[in-house]
Amino acid sequence: MITARGLTKRYGDTTAVAAVDFAVRPGSVTGFLGPNGAGKSTTMRMILGLDRPTAGTVTVNGRAYQDHPAPLHEVGALLEAKAIHGGRTAYNHLLWLAKSNGIPRRRVDEVIGMVGLDNVARKRSGGFSLGMGQRLGIAAALLGDPGVLLFDEPVNGLDPEGIRWIRTLIRSLAAEGRTVFVSSHLMSEMALTADHLLVIGRGQILADTDMNDFIARNSSAYVHVRSPHGTQLAHQLATRGWRVEPAEDGALAVYGTSAEQVGDVAGSNGLHVHELRSVHASLEEAFMRLTADSVDYHAGVPELPDVAITTDFHANRTPAGV
Numbered sequence: 001m002i003t004a005r006g007l008t009k010r011y012g013d014t015t016a017v018a019a020v021d022f023a024v025r026p027g028s029v030t031g032f033l034g035p036n037g038a039g040k041s042t043t044m045r046m047i048l049g050l051d052r053p054t055a056g057t058v059t060v061n062g063r064a065y066q067d068h069p070a071p072l073h074e075v076g077a078l079l080e081a082k083a084i085h086g087g088r089t090a091y092n093h094l095l096w097l098a099k100s101n102g103i104p105r106r107r108v109d110e111v112i113g114m115v116g117l118d119n120v121a122r123k124r125s126g127g128f129s130l131g132m133g134q135r136l137g138i139a140a141a142l143l144g145d146p147g148v149l150l151f152d153e154p155v156n157g158l159d160p161e162g163i164r165w166i167r168t169l170i171r172s173l174a175a176e177g178r179t180v181f182v183s184s185h186l187m188s189e190m191a192l193t194a195d196h197l198l199v200i201g202r203g204q205i206l207a208d209t210d211m212n213d214f215i216a217r218n219s220s221a222y223v224h225v226r227s228p229h230g231t232q233l234a235h236q237l238a239t240r241g242w243r244v245e246p247a248e249d250g251a252l253a254v255y256g257t258s259a260e261q262v263g264d265v266a267g268s269n270g271l272h273v274h275e276l277r278s279v280h281a282s283l284e285e286a287f288m289r290l291t292a293d294s295v296d297y298h299a300g301v302p303e304l305p306d307v308a309i310t311t312d313f314h315a316n317r318t319p320a321g322v
């Protein structure tokens with residue numbers, strides 16, 4: 001369990017983390033999301049005792065990282081790929097870490113097997129690919145068999161096979177009852193990996209919630225329908241109290257109903273339909289809505305609107321494309 005209380009970090013005039021309170025619980029994967037510069041890495045560094053809080057505390061299993069007599073047995077972390085001595089073999093790198101932390105040699109063989117580096121363990125890590133370096137970093141994090149694991153952007157730069165492997169590993173570590181805290185920019189990946197979410201923006205916690213609740217509350221599913229009688233259909237749908245908005249290429253986005261009901265309305269009014277499907281909410285959409293005000297640099301993207309009910313298809317194309 002990781003517990004932060006009033007955790008604050010200031011760098012000069014910049015408040016990177018602003019008096020945050022949160023708990024990361026065992027037995028599930030907690031995703032840590034936030035726009036660039038939100039304070040994710042600073043928070044992770046403070047958990048690991050690499051940065052000292054300006055105020056407040058953060059503990060791992062009840063103690064600050066530096067107060068644990070054998071921290072490698074408490075917390076394992078993957079912060080940056082390839083942050084190792086490239087001249088050493090993977091095996092020697094892990095052996096050196098193990099020896100300096102009182103961990104037996106057989107555990108080195110075990111973790112090499114767990115991350116699938118058996119064939120290259122005796123090779124110098126300087127020649128490793130990004131994926132192999134990432135596996136070696138994970139082997140080091142697992143060396144002390146810790147109950148708490150931190151992964152900062154673990155899938156950065158990995159190919160699909162590597163991404164799938166890390167996802168499976170992270171989920172199995174949580175299933176074993178460990179506390180797993182993962183940051184990532186890849187929303188689709190986070191949606192597949194995490195059970196719980198902590199969203200940070202400008203150093204403040206914006207959401208601390210179950211993944212499915214987060215998506216349901218911060219985004220909206222809708223029905224996508226395309227008809228050669230768009231204007232008439234939109235009118236019929238709007239009179240039933242459903243919100244109708246113009247979508248790409250003359251299609252309609254209909255909120256607050258189901259594809260079946262939209263199809264029935266079209267059918268009962270003799271209106272042809274060329275396309276009809278339910279569009280499910282995504283974590284990405286939910287994240288963009290929640291953090292729209294917390295992003296430091298917008299790349300010319302308009303704010304997401306508080307969209308009103310409209311049946312005017314020519315005047316009001318929304319920036320979200322729906």
Ligand SMILES: Nc1ncnc2c1ncn2[C@@H]1O[C@H](COP(=O)(O)OP(=O)(O)OP(=O)(O)O)[C@@H](O)[C@H]1O
Pocket residue numbers: 011014015016034035036037038039040041042043
């Ligand atoms: N050593 C430092 N000195 C000064 N400012 C810093 C330092 N480290 C971080 N910051 C600032 O603190 C804020 C939070 O940065 P941090 O790296 O924690 O964000 P992040 O969420 O990890 O971002 P990213 O996703 O871009 O890695 C930013 O404004 C950053 O510029």
